[in-house]
Amino acid sequence: MISKTARIWDDLSPSDPQFATEFVNRILRAAVDLNASDVHLDPRKTQWEVLLRVDGVLSLVGTIPISELTNPVTRLMVMAGLPTYLSGQPQEGSLTGVPADVEMRLGTFPTVHGPRAVIRLLGSKQSFSSVGELGLPADVTSDLMQICDSREGVVLMCGPAGSGKTTTLYACLREIAAAENRRSVLTIEDPVESLIDGISQSQLVPTAGMTLAAALRSAVRQDPEVLLVSEIRDEETADAVLGASLTGHLCFSSLHASDVSGAVRRLAKMSLPNYLLQSGLLAICSQRLLRRLCSDCRRDPQDLAAQDCATCAGIGYSGRIAIAQCARFDGDRIGEAIMSALDANQSVSQMQLAARGAGMMSLADRAWSLVESGVTDKREVYRVLGRHADAG
Numbered sequence: 018m019i020s021k022t023a024r025i026w027d028d029l030s031p032s033d034p035q036f037a038t039e040f041v042n043r044i045l046r047a048a049v050d051l052n053a054s055d056v057h058l059d060p061r062k063t064q065w066e067v068l069l070r071v072d073g074v075l076s077l078v079g080t081i082p083i084s085e086l087t088n089p090v091t092r093l094m095v096m097a098g099l100p101t102y103l104s105g106q107p108q109e110g111s112l113t114g115v116p117a118d119v120e121m122r123l124g125t126f127p128t129v130h131g132p133r134a135v136i137r138l139l140g141s142k143q144s145f146s147s148v149g150e151l152g153l154p155a156d157v158t159s160d161l162m163q164i165c166d167s168r169e170g171v172v173l174m175c176g177p178a179g180s181g182k183t184t185t186l187y188a189c190l191r192e193i194a195a196a197e198n199r200r201s202v203l204t205i206e207d208p209v210e211s212l213i214d215g216i217s218q219s220q221l222v223p224t225a226g227m228t229l230a231a232a233l234r235s236a237v238r239q240d241p242e243v244l245l246v247s248e249i250r251d252e253e254t255a256d257a258v259l260g261a262s263l264t265g266h267l268c269f270s271s272l273h274a275s276d277v278s279g280a281v282r283r284l285a286k287m288s289l290p291n292y293l294l295q296s297g298l299l300a301i302c303s304q305r306l307l308r309r310l311c312s313d314c315r316r317d318p319q320d321l322a323a324q325d326c327a328t329c330a331g332i333g334y335s336g337r338i339a340i341a342q343c344a345r346f347d348g349d350r351i352g353e354a355i356m357s358a359l360d361a362n363q364s365v366s367q368m369q370l371a372a373r374g375a376g377m378m379s380l381a382d383r384a385w386s387l388v389e390s391g392v393t394d395k396r397e398v399y400r401v402l403g404r405h406a407d408a409g
Contacts, residue, residue: 022047022069022078031082037092040081044089045112048138049119054179055137058089060130065089072308072337073179073401083130090125090134097123104132109208112136120211139210147195148188154383157302157341161185165192168242170299170347171262173249175274180305181339182271183210186245189269190216193243204245205232221247230257237261245269252287259289259297267299275405276303276380277344278368281355295346295356304341305380305401307393308334338392340383344372351375369408381408 025043029036048056048069057068057075064080065087081087094101097110105127112121120139125132148161164172172189174182187210193202194215202216207229209220217239221232229246230253236244249255249272262268274280280301284294311333314326329335346352354375358368373379384398384406399406 022051022067026079026081031084031087034086036086037089040087041089041092041096045115045121045136048136053138055135058093058134058136060090060128060133062130070179072334073306074308088131090132093123093134093136094125099123099125122208148185148192151185151188151339153185153304153339153341154378157343160300160343160345161189161302162192164300164345165189165196167267167299167347169262169265169267171258171268171270171297172299173270173272173280173301175272175276175280175301175303176305177273177275182304183247185302185304186269186271187211187213190243190245200242201240202243202245203236203239203241204247205229205236206245206247216243228253230254233257233261237264237266241266243267243269247271248273249284252289255284255287255289259293262297262299272301274303276369277301277342277377278355278358278365278372281359281368282365285359291356291360294359298346298352300343300345300347300352302341302343303380304339305384306337306339307384307387307401308397309336309338309392310394311335334393334397338387340380340387342377342380342383344377351377379408381406 025047026040029039044056044067051069051071053069053071055070059066059068060083064082066077067079067081068075068077091101093112094104094108096112096114099108099110104125107126109122109124112123115121122137122139123134125134148158148165174185176182190202190213193200194213204216204218205221206218207221209218212218221227221229229250233244233246234257244261244266246254246258246268247270249258249270258268258270272280272283274283280303281294285291311326311329312335313328314333344351344355346356351372354371355368358371369379381402384402387393388395388398
């Protein structure tokens with residue numbers, strides 16, 4: 018339980034030479050047990066703040082005094098094989114000696130009080146389920162299953178960081194890898210977040226000239242049928258992905274955009290001509306993750322009496338559920354409506370109205386339907402969607 022996590026190191030003495038080693042072991046174990054996605058270790062003037070992100074929410078779980086013996090970042094850098102004498106610059110590496118079947122990636126960054134650290138828990142390969150097990154809305158699941166059988170076109174997952182884009186993309190690759198008719202699948206990732214049997218995964222090495230776009234152009238010559246580029250960040254990568262799709266490749270990637278219409282508009286602002294988008298795009302999906310109300314206490318998260326619940330530790334929520342929308346651009350009327358709005362140089366809000374008129378449910382629509390069915394509450398909807406919560 019998050020509220021009790023700090024107690025796991027109460028018996029450790031800050032003067033013990035093994036303090037940092039034992040503390041790191043315990044906090045990583047606690048993070049795994051709580052199914053946390055990230056661990057934050059932030060140095061302040063006199064203490065370290067220890068935070069865990071569980072179900073998308075970052076919570077302070079305790080503090081430890083600052084001293085040479087209690088420095089957890091130094092211990093983590095040793096575990097990741099990073100040079101501790103370079104603590105004044107950002108570094109990244111994979112942790113070794115962590116709980117079994119869990120991949121963890123360390124990132125350090127210098128601050129005025131010393132280097133802070135964030136550990137990303139990537140989970141085991143079993144944590145990336147098949148498409149049918151993701152819990153997406155039935156219509157989105159059906160679209161993705163059909164998309165996985167396609168032979169060409171670009172498929173984009175969009176949403177902010179932590180919205181589950183990578184999990185969905187990996188599920189699509191697992192679906193393709195498990196199909197009876199084997200296809201050659203190659204990924205270019207930064208970084209590889211989990212290993213999938215039956216496909217070839219590569220991690221981008223930032224050597225001179227080796228960008229995502231450059232790596233993709235080389236990958237096309239490896240005779241792949243399905244490609245994944247971890248993220249479209251710029252015009253060069255977008256152009257390379259669309260170009261690969263037009264030469265008979267099914268290409269998956271992610272894009273930071275608020276929804277489907279926002280993703281189309283962002284691609285257009287990368288100076289990509291509309292005809293190229295219309296020819297290359299196969300589908301764009303957008304998703305978010307909402308926390309579920311605890312199924313055991315079923316109390317208002319602000320109710321102090323709920324703090325006795327062993328399932329949610331008094332938080333009021335336990336687990337998450339996805340809300341999503343998907344537009345296909347292979348003749349589907351929603352995709353055609355969005356492209357017509359783009360051709361008319363309409364705004365994102367006008368494109369959204371056009372999509373709704375063609376039958377697309379907004380993310381807000383999906384979210385409020387979960388509130389009505391008692392899966393989550395309005396407080397969580399506003400936390401995740403913000404001002405867009407009233408856009409349904």
